[in-house]
Amino acid sequence: MSITEILFFFLSALAIGSAIMVLVSKNPVYSVLWLVAVFFAISGHYILLNAQFLAIVNLIVYAGAIMVLFLFVIMLMNLNAHSEPQKNLWMKLAGVISGGCFLMVLVSLVRQANELSNKKALTVEGNIGLIKNLGKVLFNDYVVSFEITSVLFLSAMIGAIVIGKKD
Amino acid sequence: MPIQYYIYLCLTLFSIGIIGVLTRRNAIIVFMCVELMLNAVNLLLVAFSKMHLATALVADKATKVGTDGQLFVFFIMVVAAAEVSVGLAIIVMLYRNTHSVDINFLNRLKN
Amino acid sequence: MSKLVYLIPLFPLLGFLINGLGRKHLSKSMIGIIGTGSILASFIVSVLVFFDVKATGTSTVVTLFNFIQVKGLLIPFAFQVDQLSVIFLLIITGIGTLIHLYSTAYMHTEEPAHFGRYFAYLNLFIFSMLLLVLGANYVIMFIGWEGVGLCSYLLIGYWFKNNNYNYAAKKAFVMNRIGDLGFLLAVFWLIFKLGTATYSDVFLHVDKLSAFDITAITTLLFVGAMGKSAQIPLYTWLPDAMAGPTPVSALIHAATMVTAGIYMIARTNLLYSMAPGTQTLIAIIGLATAIFAATIALKQNDIKKVLAYSTVSQLGYMFLGLGVGAYTGAVFHVMTHAFFKALLFLGAGSVIHAMHHEQDITKMGGLKKFMPITHITFLLACLAIAGIPPFSGFFSKDEILMAAYAKNPIYYYVGLGGALMTAFYMFRLYTLTFLGGFRGTQAQASHVHESPIAMTFPLIVLAILSVIGGLIGIPEVFAKDAHSLGNFLTPIFAQSAALATEHHLEASQEYLFMGVSTLLIAGIIFYTISSYKKYQSTETENTGLAKLLENKWYIDELYDAIIVKPLNAIAVFFKNIIEKNIIDGGVNGVGKLVSYSSRQIRLLQSGQVGNYVLIMVLAIVVFILIWFNDLTLSYYLNRLFKNA
Numbered sequence: 062m063s064i065t066e067i068l069f070f071f072l073s074a075l076a077i078g079s080a081i082m083v084l085v086s087k088n089p090v091y092s093v094l095w096l097v098a099v100f101f102a103i104s105g106h107y108i109l110l111n112a113q114f115l116a117i118v119n120l121i122v123y124a125g126a127i128m129v130l131f132l133f134v135i136m137l138m139n140l141n142a143h144s145e146p147q148k149n150l151w152m153k154l155a156g157v158i159s160g161g162c163f164l165m166v167l168v169s170l171v172r173q174a175n176e177l178s179n180k181k182a183l184t185v186e187g188n189i190g191l192i193k194n195l196g197k198v199l200f201n202d203y204v205v206s207f208e209i210t211s212v213l214f215l216s217a218m219i220g221a222i223v224i225g226k227k228d
Numbered sequence: 229m230p231i232q233y234y235i236y237l238c239l240t241l242f243s244i245g246i247i248g249v250l251t252r253r254n255a256i257i258v259f260m261c262v263e264l265m266l267n268a269v270n271l272l273l274v275a276f277s278k279m280h281l282a283t284a285l286v287a288d289k290a291t292k293v294g295t296d297g298q299l300f301v302f303f304i305m306v307v308a309a310a311e312v313s314v315g316l317a318i319i320v321m322l323y324r325n326t327h328s329v330d331i332n333f334l335n336r337l338k339n
Numbered sequence: 340m341s342k343l344v345y346l347i348p349l350f351p352l353l354g355f356l357i358n359g360l361g362r363k364h365l366s367k368s369m370i371g372i373i374g375t376g377s378i379l380a381s382f383i384v385s386v387l388v389f390f391d392v393k394a395t396g397t398s399t400v401v402t403l404f405n406f407i408q409v410k411g412l413l414i415p416f417a418f419q420v421d422q423l424s425v426i427f428l429l430i431i432t433g434i435g436t437l438i439h440l441y442s443t444a445y446m447h448t449e450e451p452a453h454f455g456r457y458f459a460y461l462n463l464f465i466f467s468m469l470l471l472v473l474g475a476n477y478v479i480m481f482i483g484w485e486g487v488g489l490c491s492y493l494l495i496g497y498w499f500k501n502n503n504y505n506y507a508a509k510k511a512f513v514m515n516r517i518g519d520l521g522f523l524l525a526v527f528w529l530i531f532k533l534g535t536a537t538y539s540d541v542f543l544h545v546d547k548l549s550a551f552d553i554t555a556i557t558t559l560l561f562v563g564a565m566g567k568s569a570q571i572p573l574y575t576w577l578p579d580a581m582a583g584p585t586p587v588s589a590l591i592h593a594a595t596m597v598t599a600g601i602y603m604i605a606r607t608n609l610l611y612s613m614a615p616g617t618q619t620l621i622a623i624i625g626l627a628t629a630i631f632a633a634t635i636a637l638k639q640n641d642i643k644k645v646l647a648y649s650t651v652s653q654l655g656y657m658f659l660g661l662g663v664g665a666y667t668g669a670v671f672h673v674m675t676h677a678f679f680k681a682l683l684f685l686g687a688g689s690v691i692h693a694m695h696h697e698q699d700i701t702k703m704g705g706l707k708k709f710m711p712i713t714h715i716t717f718l719l720a721c722l723a724i725a726g727i728p729p730f731s732g733f734f735s736k737d738e739i740l741m742a743a744y745a746k747n748p749i750y751y752y753v754g755l756g757g758a759l760m761t762a763f764y765m766f767r768l769y770t771l772t773f774l775g776g777f778r779g780t781q782a783q784a785s786h787v788h789e790s791p792i793a794m795t796f797p798l799i800v801l802a803i804l805s806v807i808g809g810l811i812g813i814p815e816v817f818a819k820d821a822h823s824l825g826n827f828l829t830p831i832f833a834q835s836a837a838l839a840t841e842h843h844l845e846a847s848q849e850y851l852f853m854g855v856s857t858l859l860i861a862g863i864i865f866y867t868i869s870s871y872k873k874y875q876s877t878e879t880e881n882t883g884l885a886k887l888l889e890n891k892w893y894i895d896e897l898y899d900a901i902i903v904k905p906l907n908a909i910a911v912f913f914k915n916i917i918e919k920n921i922i923d924g925g926v927n928g929v930g931k932l933v934s935y936s937s938r939q940i941r942l943l944q945s946g947q948v949g950n951y952v953l954i955m956v957l958a959i960v961v962f963i964l965i966w967f968n969d970l971t972l973s974y975y976l977n978r979l980f981k982n983a
């Protein structure tokens with residue numbers, strides 16, 4: 062078992078375990094922290110796939126900015142395990158079963174797919190994920206989309222302010 | 229690394245996100261599960277981009293196939309960030325009006 | 340000259356458009372001039388075309404444009420100019436002109452707008468009839484055929500404020516439609532078998548039709564003729580058509596409409612000559628109609644009703660002629676009948692006009708001294724229709740009856756009986772109207788007057804024609820080749836004549852029949868005049884046969900009982916039971932089902948986001964299962980667990 066495989070399985074176990082903990086935790090603050098752990102694991106996967114730029118962005122945007130925002134909101138509202146609303150057991154069961162069905166169907170689909178047999182994702186090789194390459198493409202081919210995203214951000218900021226304003 | 233492994237991993241994460249959406253009533257947790265699903269898709273996109281690169285490298289050493297996929301992930305992150313800012317604003321708004329983050333109170337459209 | 344034939348229907352069409360569209364703006368005299376003038380123009384062109392055809396002796400087809408053009412079927416909008424159609428053109432436009440002229444005076448009390456409407460309808464009527472006669476194929480004929488039916492409906496219901504008149508119009512239309520169905524089926528049959536409806540092609544390829552086809556087509560065509568030409572059992576509309584203004588009755592009975600059936604059969608004579616079964620049917624129906632209508636006419640007291648039944652009866656003679664293969668005789672009788680029947684109706688109109696719309700002959704009498712011109716012309720017409728030589732009716736009726744004798748002597752004897760009845764009811768009508776003492780009210784007596792010149796002029800012209808019209812068809816026994824009409828029409832009926840076996844009566848036998856019938860008719864006339872001269876209206880109720888005849892054999896009531904009432908009952912049944920419960924119930928049931936199920940389904944829309952997501956996920960699962968596998972669900976699951 063190569064080092065890459067060991068890393069892969071470790072990170073996968075970490076991601077799935079953390080994701081389950083996100084659901085299981087009663088306290089929203091813990092959920093947020095577990096989710097940060099998931100994001101770290103996914104960033105690790107990105108690094109494993111030699112997508113360094115995305116790994117960094119993922120950490121900065123998700124784990125850094127977004128999750129901090131979540132944390133802020135939760136703390137602002139003073140939510141904790143006691144104020145957590147609970148669904149009834151049957152609804153929870155139904156949710157788990159239908160989610161499980163979804164997983165099962167898709168997994169079996171992938172198992173049958175002949176197109177995917179013998180296909181491999183390069184892990185260490187390949188340098189397209191480097192900042193240099195992505196930057197070139199982003200500011201050549203996708204420059205318009207990139208500029209439009211800035212408008213999107215602006216409108217999202219204004220929207221958030223308008224919605225959050227005390228009227 | 230076989231692509232199936234990545235697919236299974238991502239499907240599992242995605243399904244966990246779905247189950248979270250279905251079983252939790254806390255709007256913030258639901259929102260976080262949505263983010264989890266987005267991340268699962270992101271990871272899958274990157275895996276697929278590297279898969280196609282592997283196929284293309286056999287023919288051409290200097291190919292840049294797969295760059296698009298990774299840029300897609302970048303844009304998804306951008307949109308997700310915008311979405312989170314607006315979504316959290318809405319949740320704050322909801323909390324201010326109902327003093328709760330229970331999504332079951334979000335049924336005012338029913339009547 | 341034949342190239343200008345399109346002008347003939349064009350003038351009435353223009354007249355119709357001008358009068359119809361401008362009826363609110365034109366003065367009455369202007370409307371009269373346009374209406375009459377357009378027909379007169381057609382008449383003049385018709386005369387020119389007639390002489391052209393007479394000189395060349397050929398039949399011409401003038402194609403204007405292609406009316407229907409699909410694969411395997413070409414129906415040109417073409418006019419056929421030959422001996423038969425020019426004869427009818429002359430009758431239609433000539434008598435039509437006189438009737439239009441007469442109408443300008445007869446209808447002078449109408450409002451200008453209605454006056455314009457009346458003349459527009461009249462012109463359209465003439466136009467349709469011309470189209471019918473001129474068409475070079477059955478489809479064009481059918482256009483005219485339907486147009487005539489429509490115009491008769493419009494004109495019979497001209498005084499639409501009277502609901503009875505509207506019912507009469509409706510009756511005429513429905514009766515005609517029943518016949519039209521037969522006509523239409525025959526045309527379809529022809530097109531199906533031969534792929535053409537053009538006369539010349541049909542007659543050329545007639546050998547492609549089996550005997551059954553010919554019998555079926557001719558019978559169906561005859562059904563159409565039954566409706567249009569008022570034969571048993573579809574005749575009841577014609578007497579009711581009296582609801583229209585009197586000139587309209589004259590037009591329908593004399594020049595147009597009812598002659599359409601005769602024309603159509605004469606046009607199709609070759610097919611009929613090849614179908615002896617149909618011919619026998621036509622002869623029997625024609626004869627039955629002739630007798631039956633004559634018996635009804637014996638006891639009618641309405642001046643127009645008598646004339647109407649006499650028309651039905653005379654049409655019966657024409658069909659008898661067609662049935663025994665005397666096509667020339669039938670066309671000849673159409674012509675002479677057009678003269679004297681138009682004269683009779685216009686004379687009756689003149690009387691009615693003078694009597695202020697009194698139509699009951701028991702309340703007339705002694706009009707001889709008030710209206711000399713009407714009296715004389717009416718008398719001449721009566722003599723003509725009764726068949727006194729040398730008036731026109733004698734020649735034409737004689738020709739038909741002689742042909743009937745040649746075919747089967749029974750036809751002759753029954754036909755002669757009808758002719759005697761004709762003499763009786765016509766002179767009963769004449770005597771009651773014009774002879775004896777005046778039986779009307781005092782107010783009427785002071786107002787009775789001769790009609791204006793616009794009404795008497797057509798009477799005089801028609802009277803002259805009624806008297807001398809028969810001279811174009813003098814029988815062979817009197818003079819060799821004197822039957823100029825027969826000679827003129829020879830090319831039309833040549834093929835049929837070749838098929839028929841000639842039966843020529845001995846000259847002495849023919850003289851004997853003519854003499855006996857003339858004597859009998861003259862006797863009947865004297866008896867009738869003498870017995871009705873002293874007529875005083877009595878209030879006693881008729882009994883027995885007389886009552887039966889007065890009520891027209893209760894045929895209307897019979898039709899009412901066996902056709903109309905059951906149909907009504909079925910209609911009521913459908914309206915009350917089927918419509919209410921099944922149709923409405925179905926429609927309302929669908930509505931109720933939708934609203935009920937919507938109410939139930941609405942409960943699913945709980946507003947709970949969780950529920951929506953749950954359903955969404957389950958739906959995705961199901962869709963993936965279905966779409967991504969072309970195998971059935973069970974098989975799929977089976978494989979899933981086996982592989983796992």
